[in-house]
Amino acid sequence: MTEGDGVTVGVEEEFLLLDPTTGRSAPRAAEVLARAGTPRAPGASFQTELLAGQVEAATGVCADMGGLHRQLMDCREQLAAAARDEGLQLVATGTPVLPADAPPLTPGERPARISGLYAAAISGYEVSGCHVHVGVADRDTAVAVLDHLRPWIPMLLALAANSPFDRGRDSGHVSWRMLEQARFPCSGVPPWFGSAVAYDRAVARLLECGIVVDEAMTFWLARLSPHLPTVEVRAADAMITADEAVLQAALTRALVRAALADLDAGRTAPRVRDEVCAAALWTAARYGTAGPAVDPVEERRVPAAARLSALLERVRPVLAATGDLAEVRGLLTRVALHGTGADRQRRAAARGPHAVVEMLARQAWPSPGRVPGAHGRFREKA
Template sequence: MTIGVEEEFLLVDPSTRRPVARAADVLARVRDLPPGAKAHRELSGVQVEFASGVCADLDELREHLVAGRRALTEAARAEGLWLVASGTPPLADPSPALSAGERFEQIEVMYRRQVTGYQCCGCHVHVGVPDVETAVHVVDHLRPWLPTLLALGANSPFDDDGDTGYASWRMMDQARFPNSGVPPLFGSAAAYDARLARLVDCGVLVDHTQTFWLARPSPKYPTVEVRVADAAATVDHAVLQAGLTRALVDTARVAGPAPELDDQVLAAAVWTAARYGLSGPGVDPFTARRVPAVELLEALLEHVSDALGEDREPVRALVDDVLEHGTGAQRQLRAGSPDEAVDLLACDPAGAGSPRA
């Protein structure tokens, strides 16, 4: 199965450590992207996005992500800025400008203050599937595993210049939007389309291409899109999310009907993953009980062991590195303060992540 990743980043003034709305200037300087890769604007002018090309394996994906970070970092530094990989800005811009464009304007009119201060960045994984029916079947099976991917990818403990007490404050910001969180159990592509159309008719989504579910059939590509993780602190963290997500999709494709799980328990699992990351408890969606988050991670690895195939050992090594050195959130907190977290997560010109993370 093919794979791709979209990485969102913050543009930060090195002198203040705060985001600045200079996305258009930076994107105008971007050069030397890999084949099929693109750099985009995002909702806020303080954000830029790198979208890899369609990749056949994790090695190719890593090459794309390294090249993308290098290109965006060089473009940002040419403008006197840093490219920072964090789910939320440790030190916020109190009045970030939204990007220009008709769709962005529609979003601002609909959601008002929910988006005027929104500066969150994620790591989105796309995995190729043959059709929408397969995509919906896969999404149904992903539901119990999304909180664990969140715990593993948590990288936003700071917000509004202070420690939030959460590993992923980005997820709490996203929870304010309609139909956020784990998607419901759909059962078929027709049911998915009907639920989406109902939300558009209710007036809480701009159109059918906009949802806030943590996994969905992509409205633009023949893929399942999983957008649960915060912006990855390093390329390794992004590759790990991609490897596990592809293995989950591969496992789901050949599975029977998805289990019917309690939506409130799934919501509790997402909240707990956002609160503690991997450093505390998690909620097992199958048993509706509190267990250590690392046990859920090991259960995920066991669940996808066959699907990982030749990636099993490299993915295991990446997991062990996170368990030893910490998630992005744990590394930010160890840095000691919001401004030091910015320094930690400023991407280096070589493009391999941040020099200290």
């Protein structure tokens, strides 16, 4: 496969808006978005989220990782500047660092329906993620890709863990966001579907059972987009830096490409058990890349390093084909050296909880001339 094979990629990033004095959520999304205006990046968009203290940036459709990186940086710069002009900070973290009441719901009919359905379960649900969309031509192929992705979703989370704190306390997990999300029905690794018909029936059953408000409300960590011809992978916490979001996107697209290659060769996905996938996901949210992991195919505990090596082995041929292998290795080396977002948050917390917030704000959009780790093809200028 090559860059011209039509396997496009886009990323949605969710951010928290914080009061720089208190480090706590500020329900000012409408003002920040009004000040930000229209994104400069082609095809990109800004929008509100469920709570009024969050904003989202979605890139346009990108053919390569260099273009994706430029769009992510443009969107972050624009939103961070708008937040700063409103006297706020823009940060990327899966859960709030400091204790505070959650901001109110964003006004609107759909947030009201969500609140009406989930009641107290939605109270305080202030989490942010990084969602990767990968273009897949037809729905049956997309569902087959979902089935191939299931064993790898926990490892994508482990690399992207960035929510160790639960409103002022260290949760003991690297991704408390994943534990927060588990309070909702149909969360976690999606079940095996086998066909688009089976997928659509599963979504219809959830609607008929009355546990989701619409077809866009499924909490699966990988799903078909209800409005785009893409597979949407939602394993990652909001990533501190654009580089980390690019790494998640590069690995996700490579896993999709590897699945497509298997399908072309007639290789079916392994039928891993739902409960073992759940065990692997919980273990990834607890320990990340530093502790044990669960191999969903072998159904046993293994070192996280072994699963990471298996992931890289899985995607190496397609990363080499697209010219992304060296960059991905470089970004993975940086994770090995400096840790995941959760590791870096905990190190900053040794200087006090406000030091975590300051670090998050500083790295969400570094000042001009201070792009950390700038190198390689992902850094090309437009």
